[in-house]
Amino acid sequence: MRNWMRICSGLVVLANVSGAAPIERIDSLATEVAPAVIAWRHHLHAHPELSNQEEQTAAYVATHLRELGLEVQTGVAGHGVVAVLRGGKPGPVVALRADMDALPVTEDTGLPYASTVTADYGDKTVGVMHACGHDAHVAILMGAAEVLTAVRADLAGSVKFIFQPAEEGAWPAPAWGAKQMIQEGVLEDPKVDAIFGLHVWSSMPSGVIGFRPGAVMASSDFLRITVRGRQTHAAAPWAGVDPITVAAQITLGLQTIASRQVNILHTPSVVSIGTIHGGDRNNIIPDEVEMTGTIRTYDPAVRAEYHARVTRTAERIAEAAGATAEVYIGADTGYAATINDTGLAEEMTDVIARVAGGAERVKRDVRSTGSEDFSFFQQAVPGVFFFLGVTAEGQDPATAAPNHSPRFLVDDAALETGVRAMAQLAAEYLERHAP
Ligand SMILES: [Zn+2]
Ligand SMILES: [Zn+2]
The missing domain is CATH 3.40.630.10 (Zn peptidases)
Incomplete structure (x- = not known):
């Protein structure tokens, strides 16, 4: 007993x-x-x-x-x-x-x-x-x-x-x-x-x-993208480089990684942007926009691939507009x-x-x-x-x-x-x- x-x-x-x-x-x-x-x-x-x-x-x-x-x-x-x-x-x-x-x-x-x-x-x-x-x-x-x-x-x-x-x-x-x-x-x-x-x-x-x-x-990786353009009057965007439209293009561009670039038959994956911050006033295009998000994958190789593709997508879209994008992916702080x-x-x-x-x-x-x-x-x-x-x-x-x-x-x-x-x-x- x-x-x-x-x-x-x-x-x-x-x-x-x-x-x-x-x-x-x-x-x-x-x-x-x-x-x-x-x-x-x-x-x-x-x-x-x-x-x-x-x-x-x-x-x-x-x-x-x-x-x-x-x-x-x-x-x-x-x-x-x-x-x-x-x-x-x-x-x-x-x-x-x-x-x-x-x-x-x-x-x-x-x-x-x-x-x-x-x-x-x-x-x-x-x-x-x-x-x-x-x-x-x-x-x-x-x-x-x-x-x-x-x-x-x-x-x-x-x-x-x-x-x-x-x-x-x-x-x-x-x-x-x-x-x-x-x-x-x-x-x-x-x-x-x-x-x-x-x-x-x-x-x-x-x-x-x-x-x-x-x-x-x-896996979960913190993502931060800092887009840098050149500040100008919002009525004269050609006088500067608009980081807000670049941030919008990057947000959409990142969605083509899962839908166009990674083999969806192999494993699911997600990248999401959760915050976008830029600008102080309606009629000023700012110098800089900061975006943060998260990357989720199920496979170490796909995870590494994502890091490269996210970085490339953000940097090249920015470059096409004459801006720059600095990408930080916190793999050191992320979970596998x-x-x-x-x-x-x-x-x-x-x-x-x-x-x-x-x-x-x-x-x-x-x-x-x-x-x-x-x-x-x-x-x-x-x-x-x-x-x-x-x-x-x-x-x-x-x-x-x-x-x-x-x-x-x-x-x-x-x-x-x-x-x-x-x-x-x-x-x-x-x-x-x-x-
Ligand atoms: Zn929890
Ligand atoms: Zn828990």
Whole structure:
């Protein structure tokens, strides 16, 4: 029998039991820990923290992991927390990752545990909300840590729990989040052999898993184009060089990259201009226009191709008008495409189907043009990232408030599937790769 043990912080610990293979016991352990996971998620939801400010979240996580008896390291890449669980049998090292940061969004869900937190953001005061569901990721991974600790004796290897700060970005810092954790050695000592991560997603029903080998999320590169002309009276444009018409031509020209230049049968791609700023007055053509935007691709080669084509298109259109265009593409600050290791994804397909409750509850065609810095882990070790549906029964996932919306909702019932998925993937990976 498993016993519940209440400890001072109010966390719940499943007593260590041994006997059946861990794979069979994990599902019932996940069911038992689910009410606690829901409570942790509600607490985290009410106390969101912006990227690189996850101090209280990190302390909450670290306390839980220490009470489980794990080796805990804090202060990794800012507020990152890493814990190692060493199984009772020899084997490889598998990592599970959750991101911890919230967004500058003012919550409008009306939930009893809705956030009322505000924070300084740039020169403004903003509401702070777990509008991307990272609170669910943290609670799920806390639950998976608890479940796997309960079957520790039977695990064939080690599990590294990675609680990551600053997934949503901290530009213009030189590095943050996953990238910074890797630079600080999170994948070493013990060396990680494979990694799994999940994202809660509004566009699927609660508990349904979206999963596919290959690219699941896009690369994301910040784009800035500065067009320089020569200022003149707007009534006499021939006396100068108009950067506004050039900016308009560049905006349209960039759209021919996806539609005319890149093979659309191979992979989708997007370039969008989000801001255009230039001029101070209606009857003056300004010297300069600044545009910013984003480039999204699913393939490293296409990404590199885009960088060259965007630069060429902007520079040559400007040149044709006698202007110049200076193109900055922040590949150093951007995220690579999130590409699931094909072999590992195929190998784990049966596990995903089992935890989702059958192959019919797994969506294989899911892809997002959003981006994730989980991609940096995947560049270093084989990794699989999957989506967990969180739109409650009775609501249409197609019209549910999406991630980053002030009305984004996570169905509590999906959390148990998340715990089961993370714990089962880790245990199965270790079992299948044990010496
Ligand atoms: Zn997000
Ligand atoms: Zn997210």
